[in-house]
Every structure is written in structure tokens, then in C-alpha cells.
């Protein structure tokens with residue numbers, strides 16, 4: 001099953017999680033929005049779309065990609081992921097950030113956790129994230145188990 005992982009990332013955390021997903025999907029192709037050009041989607045059987053949350057809203061490039069490619073994505077096996085420190089099972093981050101038809105169509109959707117690396121943040125955000133995470137060190141809630149579960153659901157009946 002030829003798979004493309006399309007993602008957005010501001011501080012680099014989602015890039016490493018997207019690479020884990022691509023690896024778990026047997027060396028899927030990666031496409032970082034705003035950095036890479038988007039390949040011809042016709043050549044893929046499965047497309048994964050995801051991005052990180054900032055104050056409850058997914059990275060705008062990931063949201064725009066999903067919205068702009070609804071018709072194409074409805075023809076594919078689809079996975080939607082959200083990266084965020086919250087790492088919960090809540091449905092609301094999906095309904096707030098992806099078109100409803102895509103959520104219904106998706107074979108897998110998962111909040112996979114997020115990464116906060118203070119080295120990548122400006123002073124204000126460092127202080128903000130220190131207050132939220134209670135640490136000024138690198139902090140990750142990324143769940144390899146959730147990534148495996150997400151990819152397993154996509155690979156099922158492939």
C-alpha cells in the first residue's frame with residue numbers, strides 16, 4: 001500500500017513523529033507542508049494528514065491541506081493525526097480542525113502526543129510552556145503505542 005504522510009510542523013516536534021509514522025507504514029513518503037512540494041496524490045493508496053495544536057487549533061497548513069483536498073482524500077484510505085502535549089482520546093480536537101466528512105471517512109485517527117523543546121521557543125513561549133509542562137527541560141508526550149495503533153488500523157484490510 002503506497003502511503004504518503006503529509007504534515008505541518010512549526011518547532012520540529014511533529015516532524016519526528018511523522019517520520020515514526022512513515023517508518024511504521026513501511027517507509028512511506030513524507031511531505032512537510034510549507035517546505036516540500038506536494039507530490040501527485042493520485043499515485044498513493046493511503047494518505048495520512050496531521051499537524052500540531054496551538055491553543056486548540058491545528059497548524060493552519062495542515063488544516064488547509066485537508067480542506068482543499070477533501071474530494072481526493074475521500075477516494076483514499078485516510079489517517080488523521082493530531083500532535084499536542086494533551087495526548088488524550090478526545091474527539092473535539094478532530095471535529096474542531098478537520099472537515100466532518102473526512103473524520104467519518106478516516107480509517108484511523110489519533111492524538112499521538114507532542115513534543116516541547118524549549119530550545120526551539122522564544123522567551124515568552126519558553127515561560128508559557130514551562131508553566132504548562134512544569135519543567136524547563138525537553139518534554140515529550142508522544143506515544144509510540146498510539147502511533148503503532150494508528151498505523152495498525154491503516155494497514156488492516158489494506
Ligand SMILES: Cc1cc2nc3c(=O)[nH]c(=O)nc-3n(C[C@H](O)[C@H](O)[C@H](O)COP(=O)(O)O)c2cc1C
Nearest residue numbers: 009010011012013014052055056084085086114115
Ligand atoms: C504556543 C503553543 C501552544 C500550544 N497549544 C497546545 C494546545 O492547545 N493543545 C496541546 O495539546 N498542545 C499544545 N501545544 C503543544 C504543541 O502542540 C506540541 O509541542 C507540538 O508537538 C508542537 O509541534 P511542532 O514542534 O511540530 O510545532 C502548544 C505549544 C505551543 C508552543
